[in-house]
Amino acid sequence: MNKNLTIRExxxxxxxxxxDRTTFDAIAFQFGLKEQEVINLMRREMKPSSxxxxxKRVQGRATKHQKLRSFESGRFKxxxxxxxxxxxxxxx
Numbered sequence: 001m002n003k004n005l006t007i008r009e010x011x012x013x014x015x016x017x018x019x020d021r022t023t024f025d026a027i028a029f030q031f032g033l034k035e036q037e038v039i040n041l042m043r044r045e046m047k048p049s050s051x052x053x054x055x056k057r058v059q060g061r062a063t064k065h066q067k068l069r070s071f072e073s074g075r076f077k078x079x080x081x082x083x084x085x086x087x088x089x090x091x092x
Contacts, residue, residue, distance in 0.1 A: 003032060010045060017042055018054065024064055 005013070013031055016022040017038055024035040033041065043051050058064050 003037075005031070010041065013038065013041060014045060017058070020061070020064075022064075 009031060013027060013033065016027050016030075024038060027033055027038055028035075039055075042054055046054065
């Protein structure tokens with residue numbers, strides 16, 4: 001990987017890679033890293049056990065690949081999810 005990434009950028013890439021609904025395409029668009037480069041970064045920056053857990057989690061996961069998604073972009077909300085009322089934080 002030839003890119004000179006800051007610690008803050010590396011942290012953000014790791015965070016995005018852990019998120020189920022953030023695709024590798026989004027990481028590539030924002031940071032210019034291909035999927036294999038993200039995998040290599042995760043392997044280098046994480047403990048081996050954490051890396052294995054992450055790989056097991058994302059292996060074949062349709063939500064990590066834009067072409068395999070069966071839903072529109074955006075946030076998913078379960079039909080059974082209740083609205084939060086009287087939440088002062090959300091009204092700031």
